[in-house]
Amino acid sequence: MSRRARVSPAEAGLPDGGARRRTPGLRREEVAVLAGVGASWYQWLEQGRDISVSPQVLDSVARVLRLSNAERRHLYVLAGLNPPAAEPAADHGCEGMRRLIDAWMPFPAHIMDRYYNCVMYNDAAGWVLGMRPENTQNCLVDFFTDPLYRARSQSWERNARTVVAQFRAMCADRPDDEGLQAVLAELTSVSPEFSALWARRDILDAGVVRKELDHPLVGLLCVESTALKVPARPDLTIVLHTPLDEANTVGKLEWLASPEGRRGAMYPVAG
Template sequence: MADVIETGAGKAHRLRELREFLMSRRARVSPTEAGLPDGGARRRTPGLRREEVAVLAGVGASWYQWLEQGRDISVSPQVLDSVARVLRLSNAERRHLYVLAGLNPPAPEPAADHGCEGLRRLIDAWMPYPAHLMDAYYNCVMYNEAAGWVLGMRPENTQNCIVDFFTDSMYRSRSHSWERNARTIVAQFRAAYSSRPDDEGFRDVLSRLHAASPEFTALWERRDIQDAGVIRKELDHPLVGLLCVESTALKVPARPDLTVVLHTPLDEENTAGKLEWLASPEGRRGAMYPVAG
C-alpha cells in the first residue's frame, strides 16, 4: 500500500470498507469469548462494545472509535495486531485489516488446518510426470515416483534440492542442461536468501554449499539475482534416452512456506510418451536404477 499512489475515491472506499469490516468483526465476538463477564445484562448490539475492544487491545477509546469510523489516522502494525488479536481475526482477516488500514500486509502464515495430504494428492496426480514439494530452504518435503525415476530423487541423497544439484554426480552425468541451469538456480537461491539474510536456515544451506561445491561458490560470487519461475531441463535417461521437460515453481497460498515444482513434458523427443512408458508395468520392470536430471 505504501508504494501505491491512492486516489481520493479509492481512499474513501478503503476507509468505508475498514469501518464496515471492523464493525462486523466486533459484532461476532462475545464478551465471554473475549474473557469478559457478560453480567447477564441485555446488550443493544451483539458482540463487544468499542470501549471493550479498546481496553483489551491496550489503545485509547477515542483512537479506536476513530479507527472504526474510518477516519484518516496513523496506525502501526503493533496496534493493528493487538486489535486483530482481540477480534480473533484469522490470518487472512489480519492481512485484510492491514490493507484496509493502508499498510503493507504481513507475509502469509502457514494455515494450521492445511497439512500436506492435499499436496501429496496433487503431486501423485501429476504422474507420470515428475513433481516434488520443497520448503523455503530447498529441502525436499516429498516427491512422486516419476521424480525418482527421472530426477534421481532417492532416500540416500541429502534431501536438499540445491545441495543435491551440485553434489549428486548421477544427476550431473544425466543432465544436458546442468551448466545453464546452475546459473539460474544459484541466482534464484540468492534472491530467496536476500529477502531473509538473518535466517539461520538459509545460512546453514549456504554454508553447506560453499563447503561442498567450488562451482557453487564461483556462481554465488557473481551476485546474479533471478525470481523463481520456469526452467528447461534436458535429461538423458538410460532406458528411454533424451527427455525435455519444463519445471515450474508454484507457491501454495495455504502453505506459503512450501513450493510445488511441477515438470511438464515439452513437445520434443516424444518426452510425454517416454514418461508414460516409464510409468507402465514394462517400464517399471526396466527401471532398475535411479536416474538423475
Template sequence: MSRRARVSPEQAGLPAGGGRRRTPGLRREEVAVLAGVGASWYQWLEQGREISVSPQVLDAVARVLRLSDAERRHLYLLAGLNPPTPEVVPGRKDMCDGLRRLIDTWMPYPAHIMDLYYNCVQYNDAAAIVLGMRPGITQNCLIDFFTDPLYRERSQSWERNARTVVAQFRAACAARPDDEGFREVLAEVSAASEEFTALWAERDIEDQGQVRKELSHPLAGLLVVESTVLKVPARPDLMIVLHTPLDEANTAEKLEWLASPEGRRGAMYPVAG
C-alpha cells in the same frame, strides 16, 4: 466492525453482564482497552481515517478480534502496510495427504514437494526415475543440484539453470533474512560447492517461475520438460514443483514408457517407496 460483532465479551475475557447491548459483540471502547489504544484512535481506524498505524498495534487489534492469519494480513493491507509473512494454519497441516495425491496424479510426469529451505518433502515415482531423487542423497534440492553426480550427469542444461536456481534461492532468503534454516542450508552448500559460492557472490535475484530442463536419461535418451513452481496459500511453507513435457524429443511418450512396467524394470534406481 463485522469481526468485532463476532466476538462476545466472554470470549474476549471480559466479565459477563454489563447491561443490554444494542449490537452484538464487543463495543469499540472495549476493543480499544483490550488492544491498549485510545478509544478515539480505534474509532478512526475503523472509519479508515488517515492515521499513523504500526504493525504492533494492528497485531494487538487482530488478537482481540480473534482474526485468522489471512484476516490479519488483510487488515495490514487495509491499513496500507506490507502484510506479515503468511503462517501455516494448524488445522491445515494435514494437507500433505492431499498434496501427495496431487503429485501421484501427475504421473507419469515428475513432481515433488519442497519446503521453504528446498528440502524435498515428497516426490512421485517419475521424479525418482527421471530426476534421480532417491534416499541416498541429501534430500535438499539446492544442495543436490550442485552435489549429486547423477543429476549433474543427466542434466544437459545444468550450467544455464544453475544461475536461475541460485537467484531464486536468494530471493527466498531475502524474504526471511533472520531465518536460521536458510543460513544452515547456505553454509552446507557453500562448503560443498565452489560453483555455488561463485554464483551466490553475483547477488542475482529472481522470482520462482518456469524453468526449461533438458535431461539425458540412460534408457529414454533426451527429455525436455518445463518445471513450474506452485504455492498453496494455506500451506505457505510448501512449494509444489510440477514437470510438464514439452513438444520436443517425444518427451511425453518417453515419460509414459519410463513409468510403465517395462520401463521400470530397466530403471537404474528403484522408484520411491
C-alpha cells in the same frame, strides 16, 4: 463492528455481569481496553478516520477480535498499511498437494519448502530426477552433490548458473533469514562449483527452467520445470516438470510409468 459482534465477553475473558446487552459481542470500549488503546482512538479506527496506525496496534486489535490470517491482512489493507506475509493454513494442505503431484504422473513433480528441503515427490521424480530417500533431501544441495543427477543432466552447467542466481535473489529478499544462511554455508562448504558461481554475484528472478536429461533406460528427456506458489501454504513451492515436444519425451515418460518400465527401473543400470 461485525467482527466485534462475533466475540462474546466470556470468550474475551470478561465477565458479562448478567446484564442484558443492547448489541451482541464486545463493546467498543471493551475492545479498546483489551487491545491497550484509547476508546476514542478505537472508535475513530472503526469509523475509518485519518489517524496514525501502527502494525503493533493492529495486531492487538486483531488478537482481541480473533481475526483469521486473511482477516488480519485485510485489516492492514483497510488501515492503509502493507499486509504481513500470509501464514500457512491450519490444516497444512499437504494431503491436497500430495494428490496434486500424484495426479501429475507420469511427469515428475515435487514440493519443497522455503529452504529447498524436499517435502514430497511423486514416483516420476524418483525415476527421472533420481530423488530418493538416501539423498540429503535438500533440492539445492542435491543439485550440486548428487552424482546420479549430475550424470543424467546434460544441461547441468547452464542450469547451475540459473539456480545459483535465483538463490541469490531469494537471499537478497530475506537477508536476515538464518535458514537461508545455513543452506548457503552448507553449499559453500561442500561444493567448490557453487562457491565459484556464488562469487559471480549473478541474480535472477524465479522462472521456467529447461532441463535435458539422459535417462539410462529411455535416453534423452526434455522437460521444463515451473515453480508454483500456493496461497494457502506460502512456505511451500510446487515444482512441476512439463514434457517438451522433443525426443518423444511424453511417450518415454509414459513408458517409464508402465508396468514394463517400472520393472526395468528395478534393475541396476549404469549411469
